[in-house]
Amino acid sequence: MIAITLGLLTTLGAVLLGGHGSLVRLSQPAAHRAATTVTVHPETAGDGPLDSPQMGDDKLRLPNPPAGFAVEREGFIDFAYPPETRARIAPLMEQAANIRREYSARFGRDVLGSVRVHVARTPGEMATLAPHGAPFPSYASGVAYPEIGYVLLTIYSDQPGTPIDLLEVFRHELAHVALYDALGGHAVPRWLNEGFAIHLSGESSLTRVGLLWPAVLADNVLPFSQLDRGFAADSGKVNLAYAESADVVRYLLRTRDAQRFDLLLNSMRGGANFDTALGESYKLDLAGLEYEWREDASQRYTFWPVLLSGSMVWVGIMGLFVLAWRRHRRRQQVTLERWAREEKQEELQKQAQARLHIVLAPAPKERAFPSVRVGEVEVPKVEHDGNWHTLH
Numbered sequence: 001m002i003a004i005t006l007g008l009l010t011t012l013g014a015v016l017l018g019g020h021g022s023l024v025r026l027s028q029p030a031a032h033r034a035a036t037t038v039t040v041h042p043e044t045a046g047d048g049p050l051d052s053p054q055m056g057d058d059k060l061r062l063p064n065p066p067a068g069f070a071v072e073r074e075g076f077i078d079f080a081y082p083p084e085t086r087a088r089i090a091p092l093m094e095q096a097a098n099i100r101r102e103y104s105a106r107f108g109r110d111v112l113g114s115v116r117v118h119v120a121r122t123p124g125e126m127a128t129l130a131p132h133g134a135p136f137p138s139y140a141s142g143v144a145y146p147e148i149g150y151v152l153l154t155i156y157s158d159q160p161g162t163p164i165d166l167l168e169v170f171r172h173e174l175a176h177v178a179l180y181d182a183l184g185g186h187a188v189p190r191w192l193n194e195g196f197a198i199h200l201s202g203e204s205s206l207t208r209v210g211l212l213w214p215a216v217l218a219d220n221v222l223p224f225s226q227l228d229r230g231f232a233a234d235s236g237k238v239n240l241a242y243a244e245s246a247d248v249v250r251y252l253l254r255t256r257d258a259q260r261f262d263l264l265l266n267s268m269r270g271g272a273n274f275d276t277a278l279g280e281s282y283k284l285d286l287a288g289l290e291y292e293w294r295e296d297a298s299q300r301y302t303f304w305p306v307l308l309s310g311s312m313v314w315v316g317i318m319g320l321f322v323l324a325w326r327r328h329r330r331r332q333q334v335t336l337e338r339w340a341r342e343e344k345q346e347e348l349q350k351q352a353q354a355r356l357h358i359v360l361a362p363a364p365k366e367r368a369f370p371s372v373r374v375g376e377v378e379v380p381k382v383e384h385d386g387n388w389h390t391l392h
Contacts, residue, residue: 060131060134066118068083069082069118070083075096076113078115079092079093080119082120082121085155088119092117092170095170099170107265111181111182112149112178113181116150117151118150119154120152123140123154123158125154126140131145136152137238141154141164142154143173144173151174171203172197172201173197174201179193179200182265183265189227195250196249198249205246208242211240212240212243212244216297217301222240222241227241227244227245230244252264257282260281260282261281263280263281264281267280267281
């Protein structure tokens with residue numbers, strides 16, 4: 001019953017927040033790691049997030065496909081995958097060109113010049129396909145190495161019964177590579193990289209919003225200065241870091257500020273660091289951005305403390321049933337009114353036909369005059385002076 005309750009409330013929340021189209025899907029809790037993806041950036045490992053590989057002065061090397069993997073090229077992507085998984089890989093191949101056009105249009109420049117994608121059966125096998133010295137967090141179901149145009153995916157989760165939306169993860173990882181290409185390889189904060197990849201890939205927002213609500217209500221969101229570290233596998237804040245990053249990017253991409261975001265990216269492409277680019281485009285520093293976002297988030301989620309209180313949960317459920325019953329009654333009323341209109345129309349048609357059905361009485365027969373034969377008629381005569389005269 002609790003699961004049903006939460007599902008109903010989450011669905012209702014999605015309806016009420018339907019106007020925020022740029023919100024994106026929250027990664028699942030730890031038991032559902034299939035939804036989580038990461039990107040590693042070795043060139044910023046020294047002061048970057050804790051989940052970045054420690055590469056030192058070494059360079060990433062693109063690994064060869066494993067023995068026994070099928071290799072197939074589709075446009076700009078070389079796919080390597082276990083042959084028996086071909087049916088799962090086919091949708092990725094079919095969508096690759098469309099994704100490339102979509103992302104290039106978003107940045108106003110060509111991106112995703114050449115990419116190699118290796119698809120593993122399981123997360124454990126995926127870990128063996130990572131470049132030497134560039135590990136990734138165990139919660140990842142997809143990894144991008146934009147510096148070498150390399151993407152790793154896994155078909156199956158290590159959590160039984162947890163499906164992976166392979167196309168969604170594929171779009172997410174290609175979004176990381178596209179952002180790297182669009183910025184000419186210049187580094188961006190991890191939270192911005194992840195949040196924008198979620199937005200660009202079009203991931204669903206429902207579960208992420210569900211996790212962000214209680215964090216905002218409890219004033220337990222991550223400070224922006226610590227947001228990048230939230231992606232570390234041992235931080236315990238991975239899901240919240242994804243949810244918060246996605247919502248901050250949503251805030252930056254508001255309709256009135258969409259052009260400012262493009263200025264932000266162009267400034268970083270020109271070599272400016274994020275703080276400088278943020279000041280040039282939004283006239284804010286990081287602390288100012290955090291303050292504005294917190295104010296916006298608190299206004300957007302103020303309704304939920306009442307709804308989520310213990311007694312009000314059941315009130316909310318009853319409200320949903322009442323709403324459904326009212327909708328059913330309205331549909332019945334509409335049907336009855338339609339039937340009444342149709343019956344009235346039929347009656348009017350019958351009356352009109354009755355008025356037009358005029359029965360004419362038979363015309364009176366003409367009176368028959370008796371025919372007279374001349375020979376049978378007596379012609380009158382008169383006498384005059386003793387003589388009879390016939391009248392003519």
